[in-house]
Structures are given as C-alpha cells and as structure tokens.
Amino acid sequence: MTAENRLHFGGDYNPEQWPEETWAEDMRLMKEAGVTMVTAGIFSWAKVEPRPGVYEFGWFDRVMDHLGDAGIRVCLATMTASPPPWLSRLHPEILPETEDGRRTWPGGRQHYCPSSPVYRAHATRLVERLATRYAEHPALDTWHVGNEYGCHTRRCFCDVSAADFRRWLGERYDTVDALNDAWSTAFWSQRYDSFEEVLPPRLAPTFANPAQQLDYWRFSDDALRQCYLAEHAVLRRVTPDLPITTNLMPQHKPVDAFAWAPHQDVMSLDYYQDPYDPQAHLGAALTFDVMRSARHGQPWMLLEQAPGAVNWRPRNGPKKPGTMRLWSWQAVAQGADAVLYFQWRQSRGGAEKFHSAMLPHTGAETRIFREVSELGRELDSVPEIAGTRSRADVALLTDWNSWWALELDSHPSTALDQTLINRAHHQALFEAGVTCDIIPPDRDLTGYRLVVVPNLYLLSEENAHRLESYVEGGGHLLVSFFSGIVDTCDRVQLGGYPAYLRRLLGLRTEEFWPLAEGASVSVEGELNGSADLWSEAIGLEGADAVARFADGDLAGHPAVTRHTYGSGTAWYVGTRLEPGALRALMDRVRAGAGVRPVLPGLPEHVQATVRESADHSFLFLLNHGASSALVELPAPLRDRLRPSAEPTATVTLPPRGVAVLQR
Amino acid sequence: MTAENRLHFGGDYNPEQWPEETWAEDMRLMKEAGVTMVTAGIFSWAKVEPRPGVYEFGWFDRVMDHLGDAGIRVCLATMTASPPPWLSRLHPEILPETEDGRRTWPGGRQHYCPSSPVYRAHATRLVERLATRYAEHPALDTWHVGNEYGCHTRRCFCDVSAADFRRWLGERYDTVDALNDAWSTAFWSQRYDSFEEVLPPRLAPTFANPAQQLDYWRFSDDALRQCYLAEHAVLRRVTPDLPITTNLMPQHKPVDAFAWAPHQDVMSLDYYQDPYDPQAHLGAALTFDVMRSARHGQPWMLLEQAPGAVNWRPRNGPKKPGTMRLWSWQAVAQGADAVLYFQWRQSRGGAEKFHSAMLPHTGAETRIFREVSELGRELDSVPEIAGTRSRADVALLTDWNSWWALELDSHPSTALDQTLINRAHHQALFEAGVTCDIIPPDRDLTGYRLVVVPNLYLLSEENAHRLESYVEGGGHLLVSFFSGIVDTCDRVQLGGYPAYLRRLLGLRTEEFWPLAEGASVSVEGELNGSADLWSEAIGLEGADAVARFADGDLAGHPAVTRHTYGSGTAWYVGTRLEPGALRALMDRVRAGAGVRPVLPGLPEHVQATVRESADHSFLFLLNHGASSALVELPAPLRDRLRPSAEPTATVTLPPRGVAVLQR
C-alpha cells in the first residue's frame, strides 16, 4: 500500500454481486465502519470481459468513482484469479490435471494450469487494459495481483506442465548428465538419455524419485511465480510508481514466501484462525512473524481475515465476542499496518455465502457489524503505529526447499511435519515473551544472539558453513533432529549424520531410531521429561550430553547435547521433547545467549510485542487466555485504546483484552 | 398391482439362472410357500435379445405359461435394468462417468448413462416388443419398469450428460441471464455468456457452484425419471389398463419419491433392514410412512426384502427367527398390500449368491423356507386387510430439493444429515405411538392437527406462506433449526434468518453457531436436557423462550421458542436436542395440538397402527423389543393370526410378536 500515516482498515469489495442501487448504501456503511481501503475486482474477469476481447469496464468505472468520492483507497485486483467459462471452453488445455491424471474443471475457481501460455496471455492482456484504464484513477492505491496463488491448484501434472518442466530442468541443469546426477537416477534404472524423456512425478507404481518430486515442488512454485511476474511486469511498466502485492496464504507449502518476497513491494497475508482451536493465536503468531521477517521487518498487510465464521471447514465456529478484535490487534502487534476482511457484504449465493462478512446477511444491526465498526474506530485512533517496526534477538530458520524435501515419502518416519516442528520451537519462544524473526538459512545472521533450527533436513554445504561461522564468532545455536541430512538434490551427506554439522555440533549420529506411533521415551540429566516421534543413536565427538535417554532401546545414549565451538555454543536435540521440556531447554539456551523477553514476568497467555520508530514506541499487550491477567509495566504508560485513562504502572487485561501502551 | 381382495406374497423369479427342468419344482414349491405373485424378467435382457435386434422370447413364454398355469400373478419387469454386454461394446458412450471423469464399466449392473439416447432407444425398442408379446397373457398383472433407478449410477458426468444438462437448463431458465442470476455466477467470475459454456459440476479445484450442484441433483433425478417415463409411455400405449410401477429405494437421495409418485399407479419399495441394527424398525417405519403418504394413503407394495441375510454389507447378519415375520407385518401395518422378496431361489453364482432367498442353497428343509411358508399362510388368512388405509393427524414435511441443498458443501456445518434429522423427529412421534404422514411442503395441510418440519433449509416463499396460513388458521407447527434459509436457487433470504418464517416464528436468528465435533451444551427452562451439533443466536420478536442455553457461548440465549400466531402456535428448536428431550418437547407440542396416539399407554418398543375401510378395521400390534409386552386394548378384540383364540381385552406379545386385531 502507499505509505500513509494510518493503519488501513477495510475488506474485499465485490459489487458485481449486487444491484447497482446497493452501492450507495455500501459507501455510507463503509464510512460508518471506518473503512479506509477496499480490495476490489478480484473475481470480475467474467464481467469485465464477457467474451474474448470484449471489455465492459463502464460498471467498474462507476465503482471506482464511488470509492474515490468516498475517500476510500483501492487495492485493485488484476481480476485474473478465476478465468471466465469461455476461456476454458475455447482452450480446455488450460484446465489443470491432478497427479493421477484427473482433469479439474470450472465450477470453483483457480482452474488454470500455472504453466499455461494461453492462460498467461489472456491474463496479461486483461491486466494491460486494466492498468491502462485506471492508472490515473485517484482511488487507486495498490495493485493486488491474482489471488491466493496455489490455494486450490497447488501443482498441475498435465502435458503443458510437463513440457514447461522440461524447459525448466534444461535451464537448471544444462545437461542431462547433470540431471541424472542430481536425481540419482542410477537407482531403479531411471537414467534419462535426453530431457525429452522426463515427466512430472505423476502417479507411479511406487514411490517416485524423490529428487524429481523435490524439483517438481520447486518448479510448481516457480510456475505460479511466473504467472505473478508476468502480470507484475505489465503493471510496473504502466504504473511504475504504484506498489504491487499478492496475498499469500499462511505456511502454504506450494508458495515459498521467501522467494516471492523480493518481488512484492509489500507483503500481504490472508489468515483464518479456527475459532474452535484454543491455540489459534500460536499458529497466527508464527505466520505473522514470517510475514514481518520476509521483507526484513517492513510492515505488512493482513489482506483477508473473517469477521466471524468461515464456510469451508467441516464445522465453522463463529468468533466469540472480542476474539476478532484481539486477533486483529495481534496482527498489528506483529507488524501489520492494514487489517482487511473477506468480504465487505455477505453474499446471497455462491460457494461462500455462509462465510461471514463485515456486513452480514442480517444487516448492520448485528454484533458483527458493531464489532467491526468499533475496531475501525480503534485502529483509526492510533495512526502513529503505521510504519513502526520490531526488532528480534532470535532468528528461527526455515526453508521451503527443506520443507518440500522433509515431507517426501520413504523416510525413516513420515510423521515429521515441518509446520508442527516449527510451531513447537516457535511456541517455546512465544510463550517466553521473546520476539523472533523467521528467516531463510541464507539470510545474514549477524546481530542475532540466538539462532534456532527446528529442522533443516536439507541444508547446503554453504549454509551449514554459515551456521558454523556464526557460532564460531560467538553465536548461540540450537539445532533439532534430522537436520543437515541431505544436500539440495536430496542426496545424503555421507560419513555419519549430520555430516556438514558434525564438527559444529561435536557428535556423530550413526542410526536414526524413529519411534513407533504412540510410543514415548524419557530423557534425564540437566533436563528431564518425555519425548516421542524420534530418537537417534548419537555418539559424542566433543559435545556434552545435556540429557540422555532413560529408557527404550537407546537408554543411556545422549538425547540432548551442547558443544562449545569457537566463541559460541551449539546445542543439539535428538528427539522430540514434549512442550514443557522443550520450553525448559529453550529457556536455558536463551539465558546463555542473553536473550530477554519483551517484558519480564509476563503472565501466562499474555503476548507482548514492541513496535517502534524514531518518534514512537508502542508496547502491545494481548491476553489470549480465558482469565484476566495483571501485567506489570517497566514504567507508567498510557493505553492509547483508553484515551481518557491516566498512565499506569500495571495493566489489567480482561480475557481477550488488548492494550496499546505508548512509551 | 391389479386390485384384488388379497395381500400378495412372493418374490423375484429369475428362471434363466437355472436349467428348465427346475421350473416345475419351482411351481410346486411356490404353491407350498403360498406365493401369489412373482416379479420376473428383471435381468433377462441379455437372454431375450442376445444380439442387437435378435429376440428369443420362447423360453420366457414358457416361464409365463408355467406361472399362469400355477395361478401366480406376474409383475413383469421391462428387463432394462442391466444392458447386455453387446450394447456397451457397440456404444461405449453409454457408459457412465464419475464426477472425476472415471468411466464405469460393465461387470456389475446399471452401467448406462441415464441421459443416453442410445440406451433409451434400445430400452424402449425392447419394451415395445415385450409389451406387445405379453399384453394379453393371463398371468400378467403389473408392469415393473427398470429396477432400483439410481441405485448404483446415481449421477453421470459424461459429455452426453453435459449436453442433456444444457438442454435441461435451457428449458428451465430460457435465457443465460436467468441462469446467471439463479446460480449467483457473479461470485468467483463464473458468469456464462452462453448455455454452451455450461458443464456438470465435475471435479473442480475447490467447491463447485452450489446452485449448479443443486440443479445437477434435480437434473439427474429427472434424467432417471425420463428413462422411466420413456418406457412408461410405451406400456401405457400398448396395455392401457395395466398398472405400472417401479421399485424405489428407501430414503434414496438421487430419486425424489414425491416427484415420481404421480407417474406410478402404485408405489413400490425395496427395503433391507440391517439385522445387526437394534433400531432397524425405526428407519423402516419412516420409509414405510413415505411410501404410504406418497400417493395419499394408497396401499403400496414391498417389492423386495430379504428372507435372511444380504450379501452387500461388509458383514451380513441373518434375521434371527421371527424377525422376518415381524418386519414383513410392519410393512403391512404401515400400508403395504404386498410382501415380496429378492429372490425366489438362491443363486449358485454371481454377485448375489450369498444373498438369502426364499428357497436357500440348502433347499426347502430349512428354517428360512419354513418361516417364509408360514408367513405366506398368515398373509393369506387375512385378505380383508387389502385396500384398507390409515389416517394421521400429524404431517412431517420433507423435500428432496431441500435435502440436496442441505447437504451441499461450504455450509456452517457439513454434519447436518437430512435423513438423521428426519428420523430423530419421526422417532419422537413413532415411540409415542402416533401415526404420521410424510409429505412434501406443497401438499395440502388442511386436516392435520400438527405439522413437523425437521429441516427445510430450502423453502420457497410460497411454501413458507402456506405454513403461515396453516398456523394462522389454527394449526400447530414445529420447525427445527436451519430451516427457511435459502430460496429454490440456494440464495439466502436476507434480513435475519429464517427470513420468510420470522414473522410466523416471532424471532430473528442473527448468527449460526454450529458446535464443534464432540461438543455439547445444556438447555433449561420448561424443557431440560442436552443438545449438540448446532446452536444459533436467536433474538425474540414476539416468541417466548421455552428453553434457553444454560452454558456455552450462547448461555442465556433462547434455544427453543413458542409463538402464538393467529389461532395457532409455532414452535422453533434452535439446536439438536438429545432424543429424550426432543421426545419430551414433541409430547408437549402434540398435547397442545390434541394429537393422540393410536393406543394410550403403549409399552415401550411396541408399535400400534390402524388400517381401516368402510367394512373393516384392523389394529396391528408389533413388539420390536426383546421382552414380552402386555398391551391393554380399548375393548376385547380377536387376533386374526390366532384363528382359534377368543377376543381378549389384553394381548401379550412375545419378543418379535405380532397381533392383527380386528374390531
């Protein structure tokens, strides 16, 4: 979004669903709700181009004018997220195919093969028209390209994709010998004699080649990104000064947020907590940290959230009173400068008619519209937050390449879930009140007191050396199990796991010892507790055993180790500790690294973050618990959400309570 | 069947499975078993037309003559249920395709696309021959068209179906603008520019358009019905005086029994209770009531049931002694004038060889043949039952259109199951001993003291007004949750749920509040108990709260309401009450409406029904429980099943006992 001294507030606006008479009421109620920005046009392609090359922009001109007149900024979608029926009728080859060769058809949305040149040509032709027409419109603020890339069509396996994959492989490997080497095709007689023989990893009689699968994840992410970049190029050319974004999805395996971030002028996110989940704020906290970190701390946009229930889970709970406000402020506390919803007015028909909206079926005399409007007023009351940033002493490393590789088949245990592993480590920091950046392993580590590697199964030699240098120079590092196992081609590093990290960690793992489903073991030593999922036979080569397995096949073997290396310390965790034990370990590691929480003595379930700039400093306190919490402040501060209140040295937060304290 | 003063008894007769020598024994044993009617020829197509246009009816002539000579009436199948292999070899395009594009092949049965003109042409050509040949045969009693329409091929998604769907939509909507409006295609850029662009709701990347899905259910039901009607037209022309039927399946989603009923001269049903299910009689009771009500009380035919075990469940329990008799009499007690089985002689080979038959593999010296023969004698002994009817003070409304719509995806909760919801409400009446009609919402409600709406998610404005008039005129109405939400195009009625019923019910629901899986809440007030699955935020606008939520997010909000409207009363249930609480509520509602049970003080698990005519009145008592039950009669009556017994004022029913008391 264009930099402004305000937190933006609003939602998706889909006026084509309603008779034009409704639009004036929309403007009136938007003002009432405090809306400052809408995302418009996301699903307008079929209406603005009702048949090939015939454009009907008149109605949309009026929408833009209405919004402009109302002083509402427009995040304008490129309208390409859902191709109109005529496109796939004329070109059925744009329809995606599943891994097992089943075509997916129109009727939903996102029914296009990301590699399709036909789709891209039609999309960019539309974007050219759109950009040209509205380039100078005063309401236009930001470009919103596509929508939720890869949400439904994550990967396509059709013949068009196959040809594009071969082109991509040719560019990546140059020679077929290099491909054969990278893919270890000597196994199972898979040697390719030419690129022409290569196919996507379609349904095979048994496990498909893992390096082929890994490259297909990479290729598919790139194919989606090329769709984005094709539109991006048009927009940059026509409106060089306008910011461009696309709304990513949380912890979304098909889309590598770190690879897309450099191509976005501002990160934006859609986030839909499950209101039934008592730990919903933990998943959100992780994702929001990714968003904040992806572009090095730059404020981001919460481009979609639900005012109440969604419609796409099997059972869709509403957000009980105060929850929507709390979770919206959580986004701001973790770096968002905009809070938007899907959608403004709840649809009468279609697949998402039971998805809540700012203006419900029942109208404006509703709990939801009241809560929305109150939040709009609150956000409007603290414009100085916009542009402020947070800083972190801790970096948690993660990597989409490693994620794709980790969750391939035919592993020691297929129960390793990257998201859950990351979340467990993040939770141990979050609950301690520690701010944490989440960054890829090739990011500069200088300045961090502690680096946490929940799991990097795939780790390049270069990145392993960067970790080594980091510790050598005094850094503190915590690495958890099954990290550093394969190179970028999913080939095992030989000579004892984790090969490139052995010297740094001071150990050699001889065998993986995954645990059976439901089985657990105990660890004891400086740290005591239970563990499950994973264990491994660690031999010490310089490290100390912080804890050892107390029972099971590996009783007596090291479970958690610590190794002084250069001026720093490297810890290794060879099993999955239960949350309490992991928290205890993290606290110990953190203390050694000199990492402090935002606020000492924070009550359970209370989140504290700081955003600051040269001129302002805000302390956010959010109570995610079901009881009131008393927070002691370092000094008397004023709560900007209670304008009449005096500065106080303690804050009592009711359940779901929020305070924005200005220093 | 042709009206006769008898209850028909018999089964499917498939003589082509056996050498012709066997047929004489069949006739002899049929007489011994009391068989009066068989259904013949269901799977004879491949034998009577072994290759295209070549007919071999000779063997079937002999079958008909045998039956005629034995005095057994024939319900003659049109033989079109399973096309012969040559048809799909010549015309592979008749083979159905699944939603995700997988063709289904010969090898089972019902492997034809219902929209296929090729199938219909071959079927009607055969029917013309068959009808002409046997029009005057003295054994011919009734036509049995096809067999279990939609049992296996519920819906077809092939290109032939797609073209037929477009034709159907053209007839329904006339213009593509009307289609766009009805389907809310403005959402997700689905606007059609011409009918040519429309497809069935095939596998899509995400939820397909719900109105498209709903219309596909309607279309698919209609495509099956057109198959039936095409044969029906031939039969009506050739044998204008013979009754025509087809055997429906119980609570069968693809086939709208209410829409088919006007085209049948007599309703007929296949019903297969699960002997392992201790509540099997409850499901049967509901279905039998549908059969009786579909043609306004006209007696119906139980065209198929199993004498013992079936073969198509994962584990197939036998019917323990007395069970088959009990369940057969239940059908008669609920309006059946015929009791037939699948099948006469148990097959040696093929897919149903382990399906029990009247004459088992083991022969006539068996428990099953004995029980069958005894039942035959019993039914023969009370011919006056034939033609008698029941009357009901209560109507339970249900609607296939609403069912289809209710169970679409992307709803507040996808755990709402129309059959279970209907059954829960029916059970509360059944267990109270109350007779109940089950009718569509456009049926005349005059004369009912109470109308129960378990769920009509989809409700037209016109039908909502009919409910309003009914109550206004003094009727009593009970409506359960998530009713009256959408119009016939699955578009939400705005302004607070349930829009068209708000005035009648005196309330406004602002938000749906479905419960998480496994969660429950309590209600308290005039009614106390637990509830689960669903809740909603009800605001009273004239109604009284009969019970309120006692805990959970909605604690204190109304859960069950009552509203005096005009001269009547309308009750609303905003959650799923556990059976005891629903029963208590239903008893209270019923008492207010002046609805009485067939017999007061009926013991638990005993069913009581009445069938009567100008000349006769029968009180049926059936003990579905595991203990003996003592039933007090209003006056001394004679049990027609114990011919020698004197009239008594009490009847003791052993477990699975039956009494047919004549007044």
Place this chain on the structure above:
Amino acid sequence: MTAENRLHFGGDYNPEQWPEETWAEDMRLMKEAGVTMVTAGIFSWAKVEPRPGVYEFGWFDRVMDHLGDAGIRVCLATMTASPPPWLSRLHPEILPETEDGRRTWPGGRQHYCPSSPVYRAHATRLVERLATRYAEHPALDTWHVGNEYGCHTRRCFCDVSAADFRRWLGERYDTVDALNDAWSTAFWSQRYDSFEEVLPPRLAPTFANPAQQLDYWRFSDDALRQCYLAEHAVLRRVTPDLPITTNLMPQHKPVDAFAWAPHQDVMSLDYYQDPYDPQAHLGAALTFDVMRSARHGQPWMLLEQAPGAVNWRPRNGPKKPGTMRLWSWQAVAQGADAVLYFQWRQSRGGAEKFHSAMLPHTGAETRIFREVSELGRELDSVPEIAGTRSRADVALLTDWNSWWALELDSHPSTALDQTLINRAHHQALFEAGVTCDIIPPDRDLTGYRLVVVPNLYLLSEENAHRLESYVEGGGHLLVSFFSGIVDTCDRVQLGGYPAYLRRLLGLRTEEFWPLAEGASVSVEGELNGSADLWSEAIGLEGADAVARFADGDLAGHPAVTRHTYGSGTAWYVGTRLEPGALRALMDRVRAGAGVRPVLPGLPEHVQATVRESADHSFLFLLNHGASSALVELPAPLRDRLRPSAEPTATVTLPPRGVAVLQR
C-alpha cells in the same frame, strides 16, 4: 544357486550408483564381512542399454571381473525389473492402468503392463545379450529373473491386458457358452455373445462379476509368470546348466508361489519383518515354511532382508542389537541355505536411501556393519548345514485360487482375511513346537499324520475327495469354517454347506451367521473359550459336538465337531476361536494324531527346528522372547556357534539367543 557345501551370505550389489573408484573398497569390505555371493544388475537396464539397441556392457564386465577376482559368486539379475525411460516414451502403451483407468507412470519402478508384447520383446532381447555375454563368466552362479514380480503393479487393466485376457479366456474356456456357464452370467444380464465383448473387471457401478474377478486374478498371475517364463526360456537355452530363480514376496496375493515353484530351480524370498511388531517371527515362520514346502523341502534362498530399518513403512524402526542375527538364523533353521540383504552399500540418493544396508551411510565403523560381519563369520562356521532338510508330520493346506475367491466382495462377511486365518492356525502349531509343511490341496497327503485346512473356501470336488480318502485311510483332518463352499468357478455347491465335505465332516451347515464387528460369543464343552468373526448354524449328521455355542443367536448349536470317518478323524471348527482356545483344540487334535513337537517342554517363545541329512543333524533353538530361556535337550549336544564349548544337556538362551546344536 549352484550346490556348494556352504551357506551363502551377501546382498544386492548396485555398483552403478557409485564411482568406479569405490568398487575396490567394496571388494575389500565384502571380504571383511564374509560375503560369498551378491545379486547384481537388478536395476542396470538403463545403464547397459542407454538407448534402444545400444548396449554398454563394458562397465559391467569390470564389475563381474572384480567379483570373480574376489571369489564372490554372482546371482546375476536379468535387469528387466524397471524399464528405462526411453522405452515408455517410445511405447506409452506399456504403462499399466489401474482398475479405475488411471495410468501409472515412470518415476518409480515396475511401470510395465505384464501383458505387453512390447515390454516382453525388449526384455528378452536384453536377456539374450546378457546371457550370451556372461554365459562363461567364472563368477556367474545363478540367474535372478526380474525382481519381486507383482510387487507394485499387481494387476493391469489396460486395453492391452484386456486383449490378452480375452486370448487367455479363449484358451481356458474354448466356447463363449462355457464362459457364460463358468461365470454365471445369467445373473444381472451379463451373458456374452462373443469373447470380443469381455473386459477386465474394471471399475463398475457396483460389484463386478465374482468369477470374472477370480479369473482376473488367475490371468494376472499368469501374465506375470509369462514374463518370467519368456526370460527363463532364453536363459535355459543359452546356459542350460545354470540354476534360475526369481525372488518372491511373502504371502503375496498376486503371485501363486505353488504355481511358480515348478519353474524355479531354487525358491528365493524377500522378507522384511516389521521390527515394531512383537510377533514378527510368527509371520516369518509361516512364510519360511511356504518357501521350504513349495519345492518339497529343497533348501531355499533368503535373497533379501534388511540389516536394519527399511524406508517404506510410515515409521521405520531399526532392528535392535541381535534381532537381525536371530531372524537370519530363523530363515536357516527353516530351510534357507543363503542369507542375503538388500543392499550392500546404502544409497546416497533415490527412493531407498534410508533403507539400511550392510555398509551404512556412516561407514564400516558401525553397529550394523559389525553385526553383519559377525553373522557372516557364524554362517561360514557351519557349512554342513547346507543341503540338510526338515521333515514334518503336519501339512497345512492353502491355495491361491481359494485365497483370491475368499476375499472377493459380496460375501457373508468381508472380514475374512486368508493370511490372518492361515497365520492363526500356523501359530497354534508353531507355538507347540511342531514342524509343519504348507502345501496346496492337490499335493500328496500320504505320510502326514495331520492335515490342517484353515480355510479353503474354494475347493474342487476332486480335492475334496482327496481329503476324504486321506481321512478314510486313517488320516486326521482339521477343517475350519467357510471351507468347501464353491467350486473353481466360484459357484456354490448346493444342498447344505460344505457340500463335498459334508459326508466327511458328518454335518450340514444350513446358514452362515457371521458376527458383527466387535461382537463375540462363547463356546463350551470339551473346549471352552471365546470366539468372534464367524458362526454358522450346524446340524450334526454323524459328527459329535466337541463344543457348542454358549450364548448368542446360536446358543446350544454345535460350534466345534469331530467325526470318525473310515480309519481317521475329521474335525470341524465353525467359528473363529481365540488363540488360546484354538491352541487347546490343536493340541488335542495333534495328540490324537500322534504328532509330537520337535522338543517336548519347550519354553514359551522358543522355536526349535531340526535340519538333517544322511551325515548331519542340527537342532536349532531360537529365543524370540524378551527373557532368557532354559531348554532341556534330549542328550548332551554341542553348540556349533560356541566352538569352544563342551556338549551340554541344557542350553540357556538369552533374549534373541540362538543355538545350533549338532547331534
């Protein structure tokens, strides 16, 4: 393998995965580990024939020479298990199709339609070259054709397979009338007018014809076998004196071990116990007995096992210390003369890189390499075992035809699992320490004291008569439920079950009475215990009731019977007894038949077997339990695995302990 006075030891050797420099180290470490034989070339096709008709054997010549120089025998694979990418690119019609029409693609292995003439032509062309080139190579010992036939592509349903199926049916049935009769096509209008109309049992709207399904299992097994035999013919012609084998998989439904055995010169097996399974040795015991029995007691080869963990289960546990040794000796104790692993050197890349190998990623300084090498030395120390054989008084009958038929759909209960039923009966013998042959029902029964039929649902009249003669002549027979029901065309034998066995068993079953999931019943009489899964209504016709059902629907009816017939006795078990009760029954039956255990008074979990020849007699003792066990010997014997130890009359086996006692 070529007969030699040694137990062979080694593994799969896949040198193409490694740079040629590694090979010398391989030879050195193989010698260190005691390797005497490797299986080479399994996945070398793409490397030796990099494009059609272009052969590059030079590198493989060097491999063979290296091995020859090191004195290691080669079990040479025909390299046809995984076709190279160019073959399916040139001929996509060789790719298999699933039952529901989905093609399976390259990327894994075994991606060929077994009926494909193109595949067979390319395979045999390669084999011709290979055999010719290495016919005289001194290292060549045995041919290993293909690999794990049917492991992934069990059955193919493509058009090529369909045509081959029609050919096969033509040969089997000669006329289409015979086919119609065999398949009972009169049911469901399935009569074929010509073979041209017949298809594989592809996805159908409902249950496909069971006889068609059964024949498709037969045909598919035969199609795989024809692949094997096509290569076999080339090898036999070029190298008439060399033994030929192929590695079967354990209890592998698609491949009828008894039908393949006559075409193998030596049986060989791949076996992968699940280390998490505390009863893993029981499944192995059954399979090993099949291997030993398939070729009438001839020693067999354990061609693949894992030194530690595998990679293809969801969670892959390692073999804890001593386990691999124990299970390897179990194979030898049950008749193996060779113990090989997959694979020699653990792969760096590809789908099986996390499958353990003799030489792990971590290298030779590892637990696994140490345990492997120690086992190599042990096996080398007892060469006299080679060629010795076991004898059994008990035969357990099983039949792939019956297995295929038993597990078809639409049965009284689909919960009947042939493998589990067989295993339960085998376990009752194994735990008693009784040696047992496992043979097909047409094998000569003379000389067995006891024959056990766990389940032969399908039983030809001829084989039924053979059982009758066996008992008549003094044999003892135990038959369990649902045996003797259908003929070879899956047609029920009429007149009371089990028709052909009724006279022999002295009973008539009138109705099957399968039990609901989770339900159980008690039996009491001479035998007491619980039972589940199955019951049936048995009428005695000469037999005695050994036990009767004590509760449930059949309370009072016979559950287990005994019938004196001729000079022998036939027992029948009409339910699934819990293991303790079955063991008690088996002990009783066994005692009556005069069958003794290998060693009386064997402690729990200890296995005892004997292998002997004219010159030698070995008693193997294996402790599968978790505690030490003391075994009393009939006389003082010397443990060949403890060369320095004196003969003793008792042996103490630690957990996982093994003793090889020579008489």
